[in-house]
Amino acid sequence: GSMATSTSTSTPIIFYDIAQRPPVAETCCAPNPWKSRLALNFKAVPYTTTWVKLPDIERVCKEIGAEPSAFGLLKEGKPYYTLPIIHDPATDSLIGDSFDIAAYLQRTYPASGAGDLFPPQKLDYAVGRDMQQLLFPLSEIRASPELADYARFNSNVDAAFTAHVGLMVHGLPLDPATAEVTKAEFVRRAGLSSWDDLEMVGEARDKMMQSFRNMLGDLAALFRKDASGPFLLGQRATYADMIVGGWLRMMRATLPVSEWQEARAWHGGIFGRLHDALDKYAEVK
Numbered sequence: 269g270s271m272a273t274s275t276s277t278s279t280p281i282i283f284y285d286i287a288q289r290p291p292v293a294e295t296c297c298a299p300n301p302w303k304s305r306l307a308l309n310f311k312a313v314p315y316t317t318t319w320v321k322l323p324d325i326e327r328v329c330k331e332i333g334a335e336p337s338a339f340g341l342l343k344e345g346k347p348y349y350t351l352p353i354i355h356d357p358a359t360d361s362l363i364g365d366s367f368d369i370a371a372y373l374q375r376t377y378p379a380s381g382a383g384d385l386f387p388p389q390k391l392d393y394a395v396g397r398d399m400q401q402l403l404f405p406l407s408e409i410r411a412s413p414e415l416a417d418y419a420r421f422n423s424n425v426d427a428a429f430t431a432h433v434g435l436m437v438h439g440l441p442l443d444p445a446t447a448e449v450t451k452a453e454f455v456r457r458a459g460l461s462s463w464d465d466l467e468m469v470g471e472a473r474d475k476m477m478q479s480f481r482n483m484l485g486d487l488a489a490l491f492r493k494d495a496s497g498p499f500l501l502g503q504r505a506t507y508a509d510m511i512v513g514g515w516l517r518m519m520r521a522t523l524p525v526s527e528w529q530e531a532r533a534w535h536g537g538i539f540g541r542l543h544d545a546l547d548k549y550a551e552v553k
């Protein structure tokens with residue numbers, strides 16, 4: 269009856285994101301969860317955020333019955349649990365992986381909010397051969413013909429930004445309550461011996477900033493195709509803008525302010541404009 273329907277549609281989606289230092293709504297910065305937040309807000313579906321501290325991700329995933337990330341295996345071959353995940357009580361679905369979440373939202377709520385997350389468009393951006401090993405394999409959802417272009421774009425953008433994440437890791441706004449455990453884990457993954465070794469400074473940093481700028485130049489060329497900006501399709505935001513936008517949120521939160529200002533202004537200010545234009549979908553709920 270109508271009672272049951274209205275109850276189920278008013279039960280919000282639960283969105284699991286990584287908590288950084290309090291206040292978490294101001295410091296959250298994981299790029300993949302950010303892509304999902306932008307997509308959830310774009311779709312204007314009711315949801316609440318459950319904040320998970322980094323060392324608790326595996327435990328929480330197991331508690332809710334989420335699988336480890338399909339694509340990420342740590343060096344040692346241990347399952348790698350990641351966020352974002354959403355639980356949608358309306359369909360009793362548990363979906364992990366930011367791309368699959370966006371695909372799910374589009375399929376389940378096609379006309380909701382600002383409409384289509386995946387309108388057809390040409391997304392011609394590919395990282396060079398030297399970075400091919402950073403590309404994720406395509407899952408079934410990702411390889412479906414309507415989404416394949418976006419999936420390929422997502423993989424390539426992730427690879428390009430991941431290659432420069434060394435500029436950002438040391439600037440993560442870690443929660444003092446779990447900072448030591450988290451630092452130790454990042455140090456272990458990097459095969460280094462101390463947190464300070466993860467800080468990129470001096471000439472190495474300058475070089476990586478230069479490389480980052482060049483990489484973003486190829487991406488900026490795509491954004492220039494429609495001069496009415498700030499989005500790839502001009503005035504209309506799509507999931508492709510959010511893929512880049514998630515990474516811009518990470519940059520803003522983790523780079524020294526002067527470098528974030530610098531990056532905002534690169535290539536005619538395209539990325540600063542994109543970041544700000546996505547503010548309308550960036551509310552932390």
Ligand SMILES: N[C@@H](CCC(=O)N[C@@H](CS)C(=O)NCC(=O)O)C(=O)O
Pocket residue numbers: 286298299300301322325337339349350351352364365366367
């Ligand atoms: N393919 C996944 C990757 C998710 C992912 O890498 N999430 C990161 C945050 S952006 C994470 O949960 N990391 C947990 C950790 O590093 O322990 C997606 O797109 O959602």
